[in-house]
Amino acid sequence: MTLLVEWIKAALLEVQEYFIMVGKTARAAVTRPFYVRDIVEQFEIIGIGSLTVVLLTGMFTGMVLALQSGFTLDQFGARSMVGRLVSASMVKELGPVLTALMVAGRVGSGIAAELGSMMVTDQIAALRALGTDPIRKLVLPRILAGLVMVPLLTCVSVAVGLVGGWITTETQLKVASGVYWNSVVMGLYMQDVWMGLIKPFFLGFAIVSIGCHVGLRTSGGTQGVGRATTNAVVASSVAVLVVNFLVTKLLIVLMY
Amino acid sequence: MAVQREARSALLDEALGPGGPIVVFDKVSLAFDEKTILNEISFTLKTGHTKIFLGASGAGKSTILRLILGLLKPDAGMIFVNGDRIDDMTEDQMMHVRGDLGMVFQEGALFDSLTVRENVGYKLFEESKVPFADANHRVEEVLGFVGLAEFIDRQPSELSGGQRRRVAIARAMAAKPRILLYDEPTTGLDPITAITIDEEIMKLRDLEGVSSIVVTHQLRDAFYVAEHSAVQDGDRIRFDRATPDKADEAEFIMLRDGRIAFEGNATELREVAARDRYIDAFLS
Numbered sequence: 258m259t260l261l262v263e264w265i266k267a268a269l270l271e272v273q274e275y276f277i278m279v280g281k282t283a284r285a286a287v288t289r290p291f292y293v294r295d296i297v298e299q300f301e302i303i304g305i306g307s308l309t310v311v312l313l314t315g316m317f318t319g320m321v322l323a324l325q326s327g328f329t330l331d332q333f334g335a336r337s338m339v340g341r342l343v344s345a346s347m348v349k350e351l352g353p354v355l356t357a358l359m360v361a362g363r364v365g366s367g368i369a370a371e372l373g374s375m376m377v378t379d380q381i382a383a384l385r386a387l388g389t390d391p392i393r394k395l396v397l398p399r400i401l402a403g404l405v406m407v408p409l410l411t412c413v414s415v416a417v418g419l420v421g422g423w424i425t426t427e428t429q430l431k432v433a434s435g436v437y438w439n440s441v442v443m444g445l446y447m448q449d450v451w452m453g454l455i456k457p458f459f460l461g462f463a464i465v466s467i468g469c470h471v472g473l474r475t476s477g478g479t480q481g482v483g484r485a486t487t488n489a490v491v492a493s494s495v496a497v498l499v500v501n502f503l504v505t506k507l508l509i510v511l512m513y
Numbered sequence: 514m515a516v517q518r519e520a521r522s523a524l525l526d527e528a529l530g531p532g533g534p535i536v537v538f539d540k541v542s543l544a545f546d547e548k549t550i551l552n553e554i555s556f557t558l559k560t561g562h563t564k565i566f567l568g569a570s571g572a573g574k575s576t577i578l579r580l581i582l583g584l585l586k587p588d589a590g591m592i593f594v595n596g597d598r599i600d601d602m603t604e605d606q607m608m609h610v611r612g613d614l615g616m617v618f619q620e621g622a623l624f625d626s627l628t629v630r631e632n633v634g635y636k637l638f639e640e641s642k643v644p645f646a647d648a649n650h651r652v653e654e655v656l657g658f659v660g661l662a663e664f665i666d667r668q669p670s671e672l673s674g675g676q677r678r679r680v681a682i683a684r685a686m687a688a689k690p691r692i693l694l695y696d697e698p699t700t701g702l703d704p705i706t707a708i709t710i711d712e713e714i715m716k717l718r719d720l721e722g723v724s725s726i727v728v729t730h731q732l733r734d735a736f737y738v739a740e741h742s743a744v745q746d747g748d749r750i751r752f753d754r755a756t757p758d759k760a761d762e763a764e765f766i767m768l769r770d771g772r773i774a775f776e777g778n779a780t781e782l783r784e785v786a787a788r789d790r791y792i793d794a795f796l797s
């Protein structure tokens with residue numbers, strides 16, 4: 258029982274610290290100084306760095322979606338509708354969520370490892386001693402990059418997913434290109450597109466802010482860095498799914 | 514420099530001048546998770562003087578330096594740096610105070626994503642309006658001061674332990690702070706390299722008038738720094754035995770169980786060691 262109480266206390270403290278960090282970041286976003294070079298650098302690291310993995314996941318997800326839904330639709334003799342299913346699933350759910358999960362694995366862990374090792378080697382303390390606020394120098398650039406790059410990566414992922422679906426549809430299911438793309442467009446409602454565009458902002462923010470928080474709370478030497486990296490991936494992946502559910506629910510209430 | 518200071522009265526400036534208090538601890542206490550690390554610690558560092566903190570591992574030596582930098586806040590007591598009370602300052606206010614503080618961290622804490630040049634010039638390049646050429650010139654100057662001019666474009670990972678410490682000293686001194694804090698600057702170094710570090714500390718103290726706090730448990734280095742002084746001799750710098758007056762400007766503080774177990778100059782420390790078994794054990 259006391260163990261449970263202790264655990265809850267620790268968890269609440271963690272959440273409180275997280276929101277304090279988010280608050281400080283919000284303040285840093287609207288007051289000077291800005292570390293423009295670090296911001297540009299993070300855009301590149303987080304955006305360009307994640308491109309390959311996002312391209313691959315998007316492509317294969319689109320391909321397998323077409324394959325699976327093709328066989329399902331065959332049972333109803335509706336193979337020509339395959340584009341609809343691919344586009345609806347890619348745009349609304351799989352594009353944003355899978356992109357976010359891949360970014361969580363790649364970027365969330367990287368941030369936690371980098372900030373964590375800076376923490377245990379006193380580099381963060383050295384920054385503060387030299388007059389730099391680590392929130393402005395390290396956290397804000399990463400969060401901005403997450404906010405901008407995860408939506409862009411999601412768009413890329415959806416696009417290659419649709420192309421992947423087209424390739425499978427054309428080669429495996431023998432559906433004509435025109436039919437596929439027509440069906441893709443038919444399957445898309447404006448609300449779905451908005452849903453697909455809005456969600457990645459929240460997911461990107463969650464991934465990067467959790468990575469930063471976990472990294473900056475690291476203690477206990479190199480072992481601590483290892484733990485922080487694992488924790489960041491686990492926490493940000495779970496957060497992606499939870500936030501995705503909550504934002505989806507919210508958007509359904511607001512838009513549909 | 515990025516640091517702007519409010520104008521003070523001439524009277525206060527004089528009081529804080531040579532021989533005046535520059536770092537003051539008044540009954541400072543701090544506990545981590547109910548474990549008392551510092552218990553009503555009081556001491557005063559005078560401008561241009563040196564304090565040498567001794568104590569077993571975990572005695573709270575690094576904690577004292579972190580308190581001075583405002584990286585930690587005490588549970589109770591007051592801390593003054595340069596005439597400002599800092600224990601209740603916000604992080605933003607602390608940034609101004611830190612303009613006059615340089616810290617050499619225990620393992621150097623160099624930024625491993627930056628070159629030696631960028632490390633040493635960090636504060637000038639990133640946090641000041643000093644023109645790039647001037648900042649760069651200063652970086653070359655301080656690297657020359659610590660004898661590492663040719664390493665300017667290396668990565669920290671390409672340096673030896675002693676070189677890393679010296680780069681850390683160069684980084685701490687680049688923006689010309691009036692107070693330098695050294696956290697075990699010679700721990701883990703061979704005796705020859707350790708002496709070069711000790712001599713950097715003395716050069717900054719005796720030639721640049723920097724007030725210093727040195728944390729160490731290398732007794733030989735502590736006594737060497739306390740009992741010698743750097744003298745400019747034409748182009749060269751000599752390290753002579755300090756006059757008794759000069760030696761008095763270096764004071765030892767030994768921490769034990771959260772309290773100050775000894776405070777005094779080098780001669781007194783040797784005398785006490787003859788009587789106190791703990792201090793003797795520490796010294797030998």
Ligand SMILES: Nc1ncnc2c1ncn2[C@@H]1O[C@H](COP(=O)(O)OP(=O)(O)O)[C@@H](O)[C@H]1O
Nearest residue numbers: 545546550568569570571572573574575576577
């Ligand atoms: N952030 C912290 N949280 C909890 N305990 C700490 C923290 N920092 C230091 N300590 C503890 O405080 C004690 C003093 O640490 P420190 O000042 O680093 O000692 P040292 O004299 O070796 O430099 C140690 O027992 C250390 O475990």
Ligand SMILES: [Mg+2]
Nearest residue numbers: 574575619696
């Ligand atoms: Mg220490």
